[in-house]
Amino acid sequence: MMIYLDGSATSYPKPASVSASASDAIRNFGFNSGRGGYQASLRAAEKIYSVREKIGAMFGISPQNVAFTKNCTEALNIAIRGSARKGCHIIISSLEHNSVFRTVHRLSEQGIADYDIAAFDYNNDSCIKNFEALINRRTSMIVCTAASNVFGAVFPIAQIGALAKRRGIRFIVDAAQTAGVMPINSKKDNIDILCCAGHKSLMGLMGTGFIALADGETVNPFMFGGTGSSSLSPQMPDFMPDMLEAGTLNNIGIISLGAGIDYINTKGMNNIYSHELSLCANVYSALEANKNCILYTPAPVYGQTAPIVSFNFRDYSSEKTASLLSKRGIAVRAGYHCAPLAHKHFKTLDTGTVRISPTAFTTKKECEFLLNTLKKLK
Amino acid sequence: MMIYLDGSATSYPKPASVSASASDAIRNFGFNSGRGGYQASLRAAEKIYSVREKIGAMFGISPQNVAFTKNCTEALNIAIRGSARKGCHIIISSLEHNSVFRTVHRLSEQGIADYDIAAFDYNNDSCIKNFEALINRRTSMIVCTAASNVFGAVFPIAQIGALAKRRGIRFIVDAAQTAGVMPINSKKDNIDILCCAGHKSLMGLMGTGFIALADGETVNPFMFGGTGSSSLSPQMPDFMPDMLEAGTLNNIGIISLGAGIDYINTKGMNNIYSHELSLCANVYSALEANKNCILYTPAPVYGQTAPIVSFNFRDYSSEKTASLLSKRGIAVRAGYHCAPLAHKHFKTLDTGTVRISPTAFTTKKECEFLLNTLKKLK
Numbered sequence: 001m002m003i004y005l006d007g008s009a010t011s012y013p014k015p016a017s018v019s020a021s022a023s024d025a026i027r028n029f030g031f032n033s034g035r036g037g038y039q040a041s042l043r044a045a046e047k048i049y050s051v052r053e054k055i056g057a058m059f060g061i062s063p064q065n066v067a068f069t070k071n072c073t074e075a076l077n078i079a080i081r082g083s084a085r086k087g088c089h090i091i092i093s094s095l096e097h098n099s100v101f102r103t104v105h106r107l108s109e110q111g112i113a114d115y116d117i118a119a120f121d122y123n124n125d126s127c128i129k130n131f132e133a134l135i136n137r138r139t140s141m142i143v144c145t146a147a148s149n150v151f152g153a154v155f156p157i158a159q160i161g162a163l164a165k166r167r168g169i170r171f172i173v174d175a176a177q178t179a180g181v182m183p184i185n186s187k188k189d190n191i192d193i194l195c196c197a198g199h200k201s202l203m204g205l206m207g208t209g210f211i212a213l214a215d216g217e218t219v220n221p222f223m224f225g226g227t228g229s230s231s232l233s234p235q236m237p238d239f240m241p242d243m244l245e246a247g248t249l250n251n252i253g254i255i256s257l258g259a260g261i262d263y264i265n266t267k268g269m270n271n272i273y274s275h276e277l278s279l280c281a282n283v284y285s286a287l288e289a290n291k292n293c294i295l296y297t298p299a300p301v302y303g304q305t306a307p308i309v310s311f312n313f314r315d316y317s318s319e320k321t322a323s324l325l326s327k328r329g330i331a332v333r334a335g336y337h338c339a340p341l342a343h344k345h346f347k348t349l350d351t352g353t354v355r356i357s358p359t360a361f362t363t364k365k366e367c368e369f370l371l372n373t374l375k376k377l378k
Numbered sequence: 379m380m381i382y383l384d385g386s387a388t389s390y391p392k393p394a395s396v397s398a399s400a401s402d403a404i405r406n407f408g409f410n411s412g413r414g415g416y417q418a419s420l421r422a423a424e425k426i427y428s429v430r431e432k433i434g435a436m437f438g439i440s441p442q443n444v445a446f447t448k449n450c451t452e453a454l455n456i457a458i459r460g461s462a463r464k465g466c467h468i469i470i471s472s473l474e475h476n477s478v479f480r481t482v483h484r485l486s487e488q489g490i491a492d493y494d495i496a497a498f499d500y501n502n503d504s505c506i507k508n509f510e511a512l513i514n515r516r517t518s519m520i521v522c523t524a525a526s527n528v529f530g531a532v533f534p535i536a537q538i539g540a541l542a543k544r545r546g547i548r549f550i551v552d553a554a555q556t557a558g559v560m561p562i563n564s565k566k567d568n569i570d571i572l573c574c575a576g577h578k579s580l581m582g583l584m585g586t587g588f589i590a591l592a593d594g595e596t597v598n599p600f601m602f603g604g605t606g607s608s609s610l611s612p613q614m615p616d617f618m619p620d621m622l623e624a625g626t627l628n629n630i631g632i633i634s635l636g637a638g639i640d641y642i643n644t645k646g647m648n649n650i651y652s653h654e655l656s657l658c659a660n661v662y663s664a665l666e667a668n669k670n671c672i673l674y675t676p677a678p679v680y681g682q683t684a685p686i687v688s689f690n691f692r693d694y695s696s697e698k699t700a701s702l703l704s705k706r707g708i709a710v711r712a713g714y715h716c717a718p719l720a721h722k723h724f725k726t727l728d729t730g731t732v733r734i735s736p737t738a739f740t741t742k743k744e745c746e747f748l749l750n751t752l753k754k755l756k
Contacts, residue, residue: 002418009410010626019404022630026397030584031709032387035716037700038709040380070448070585073603073625098612099603099625105612106602199626206408207448207585207628224484225451225477226716232727234476234483234718247451247477248388248577250585250628252400322415331409331416338413338604340612349610 003330003366007276008149008177008308008337008357010199010206014260015360018203021259025252032248035228044251051258052241058261059175059194060185061212067244068210068254072176073099074222075195075211078244079172080104080143082219083193089138090115091131093155094345095148098338100174104143120148120345122298124156131160141170146178150342150353151297152280152308154178161190170217176200177306180264181273192217198253201272201360203260208253211244223247272360276307279358279367286371287311293374296346296353310346310353313377318352321377325354328373332356381708381744385654386527386555386686386715386735388577388584392638393738396581399637403630410626413606422629429636430619436639437553437572438563439590445622446576446588446632450554451477452600453573453589456622457550458482458521460597461571466518468493469509471533472723473526476716478552482521498526498723500676502534509538519548524556528720528733529675530658530686532556539568548595554578555684558642559651570595576631579650579738581638586631591618601625650738654685657736657745664749665689671752674724674731688724688731691755696730699755703732706751710734 004012025047031038034045052063069075076099084090090104094117107113116134121127131142142164147154157173164171172193175184180201186194191214198208213219221236225246230237237243264272280300287293287309294312297305313321322334335352336343343349358367382390403425409416412423430441447453454477462468468482472495485491494512499505509520520542525532535551542549550571553562558579564572569592576586591597599614603624608615615621642650658678665671665687672690675683691699700712713730714721721727736745 002416004418006410006416006419009413010408012408014404014408019401022404023397023401026392026400026583030388030390030392032384032711035387035711035713037697037712038380038384038704040382040709041384041711070452070628071625074448074601076603077601077624097604098609102602102612102614102624106599106614109613197626205404205628205630206626207631209625221484223452223455224480225455226475228716231476231714231716232718234480235487236480236484246455246480247449247587248575248584250448250583250631252583253585253628253631319415326416331418333410333413333419334415335413336609338606338609340610 001329003369005330005332005356005358005362005370007359008200008355009333011201011203011359013361014205015203015263017263018256018259022205022252022256025255029251029255033251048249048251048254051254054258054261055210055212059212060187061194062215065213065215065240066210067241068208068249070207070250071209072174072195072197075209076100076174077103078211078219078222079193079195081107082222083141083170083172084113085140086112087138088113088140089136091118091134091139091142093117093144094119095153095339095342096143096145097149097174098340100143100145101341117341120153120155122153124159127156128159128163132163135167135169139169141172143172145174146184147306148342149177150308150337150339150355151310151346152300152306153297154304154306157184158189165190181269181276181307183269186212186214198257202257203263204257205253207250208257213240267360273307275360276358277302277305279362279364280307280309282364283356283367283371284309290374296348308355308357310355312351312353313374318354321354324377325373330370330373379707381747383708383710383734383736383740383748385737386578386733387711389579389581389737391739392583393581393641395641396634396637400583400630400634403633407629407633411629426627426629426632429632432636432639433588433590437590438565439572440593443591443593443618444588445619446586446627448585448628449587450552450573450575453587454478454552455481456589456597456600457571457573459485460600461519461548461550462491463518464490465516466491467514467516469496469512469517469520471495471522472497473529473531473717473720474521474523475527475552478521478523479719495719498531498533500531502537505534506537506541510541513545513547517547519550521550523552524562525684526717526720527555527686528715528717528731529688529724530678530684531675532682532684535562535569536567543568555686559647559654559685561647564590564592571597576635580635581641582635583631585628586635589622645738651685653738654736655680655683657740657742658685658687660742661734661745661749662687668752674726686733686735688733690729690731691752696732699732702755703751708748708751
């Protein structure tokens with residue numbers, strides 16, 4: 001038996017209803033949605049639309065403004081590259097994943113945009129001021145993760161969004177680490193473009209993600225191809241979601257994501273979050289009491305921390321610790337977690353970190369096994 | 379019961395082994411491949427690699443040069459946009475899908491490239507000459523579909539590839555409509571970049587595709603993000619497949635694609651092709667004998683036609699015919715099939731066409747039902 005503590009990478013196991021929906025989708029909805037002139041194709045399109053509605057309801061977005069992507073990375077590439085104009089200035093946070101960092105860095109290499117990095121601060125006012133101080137006349141977008149995928153630190157998204165709105169700056173949020181566990185809402189949080197993975201806490205299969213535009217927002221298309229609409233035009237359609245959905249969709253994954261959202265709604269998002277955060281709080285306390293463990297963040301706080309704890313063991317490399325734990329059946333991720341900026345911020349660039357991120361199905365007992373293993377580890 | 383004749387859109391049903399592999403993958407390989415420091419993550423990476431090997435073996439590509447995409451459209455966008463240099467000239471065929479047409483058109487709108495369209499010809503020599511006549515000093519790539527997704531017409535890919543090689547021009551092939559039914563090989567066919575869907579005749583789930591580079595070829599990265607490699611660098615890795623695989627892969631889909639390829643290898647690609655083509659030949663003959671049906675191509679010929687037949691019924695719009703067939707349980711696609719160029723070429727821009735494309739599982743009886751239905755249709 002494996003003790004799975006890599007939920008921030010992808011949720012595992014999937015709820016039984018999600019696996020079942022995938023099998024059902026293979027049998028009943030594996031048709032090119034809306035392109036074919038037959039009932040099964042139309043039914044597939046309706047089913048896909050129902051998932052847009054579920055996402056719309058969860059995040060405060062109009063269903064037709066939800067476009068499906070293969071992962072959060074694609075969504076962020078569309079959002080950032082599709083918003084960039086020659087000469088624009090971009091602000092990102094100091095905890096961004098490479099899906100944001102490498103994307104804006106590329107824009108700067110191409111001479112399209114330049115960017116600055118706003119330092120995260122656990123004090124909300126300071127954090128917001130750090131963003132505000134970097135705004136200049138050319139600043140056209142702020143890109144910020146809702147929570148660090150390495151340290152669980154949560155940004156005051158609504159307030160950064162309010163700042164962006166006040167200054168007429170587009171606000172793009174990477175919700176990969178909070179969607180499905182912590183509430184996030186385009187309207188309440190002043191988000192112009194929400195980017196998200198479907199296979200993490202939203203419980204869908206891998207191969208899923210989405211970009212969701214607030215009403216009135218638009219981006220340039222990123223990929224060009226068939227949409228089953230305006231087919232005689234050499235250009236992509238100018239309406240959502242078609243303008244961002246070229247080629248055949250991942251019906252099976254998308255439908256599984258719908259089942260994942262249903263699962264969360266039935267279980268209660270807050271119940272899932274409370275469960276995961278309380279596991280993290282226990283883990284944090286025990287690691288704090290273990291003199292061989294090094295922690296980098298304050299203790300998890302309800303509403304201010306995503307269910308993630310990063311640590312290191314003795315002077316071991318994070319990879320060595322993860323490997324020792326793996327031999328004992330414990331699955332954690334080590335290294336940089338594709339987020340060098342976050343490691344620079346928390347001063348863990350030399351070692352990386354061992355990351356513990358429970359899922360909705362992780363038990364207290366499993367976490368205790370981890371903690372006991374770490375007590376005995378040499 | 380539905381009679382499914384929309385195989386060119388996606389294969390349906392999937393072989394039982396493909397559906398089973400998807401369920402198995404959800405349970406046993408739903409981990410972030412190669413990123414986590416634990417056994418299950420490594421096993422997932424090995425499993426994914428085994429699919430690169432299967433694809434490599436089928437298409438004459440080194441396994442590490444196979445990068446997975448969400449569909450063929452993404453693969454073509456990577457190939458074309460990643461090959462374009464300011465001021466370059468591109469030649470595409472007159473039967474290209476919008477995944478190629480809209481992509482090169484966008485490059486021309488951006489002032490990056492200009493393009494010309496080489497007319498398909500059923501005479502191979504004429505066809506090749508049509509490409510050759512358009513080559514100029516700036517021509518840096520030829521992009522050609524292996525077969526039309528609307529009319530099944532097959533290009534002399536190996537010879538166009540030889541021409542491109544002789545002239546030092548990159549040759550990019552869209553194999554979406556032939557892969558899995560007709561042999562195509564990067565080496566034998568002189569293909570520099572092969573782009574393909576995974577969910578059509580290769581039998582994988584929707585949400586799959588790949589781009590495969592011949593040895594020594596490279597493209598610019600298209601999407602930027604985490605790769606689990608060179609994580610401290612602000613740039614994408616410069617090696618395959620990482621440089622083209624940002625973010626979490628669709629493990630489930632990819633593994634299903636591996637099962638699809640196994641299925642084809644067991645069944646014999648040529649057996650599948652012969653089956654589908656003989657169904658098409660029967661359908662073509664019967665439509666030819668039906669005075670209400672209009673055909674646009676010569677009769678299907680072994681090795682020269684992909685298993686696709688396009689037609690129209692009386693003066694009906696293709697959509698009307700498809701709708702009438704749908705009411706009788708027959709699933710066909712009508713309209714432009716995202717390929718306006720092909721309709722321009724075959725002079726069907728006014729009506730579109732009704733497309734019949736059987737799958738490996740389509741029976742003679744099902745085709746007869748279609749033909750009898752058409753006989754009685756008013």
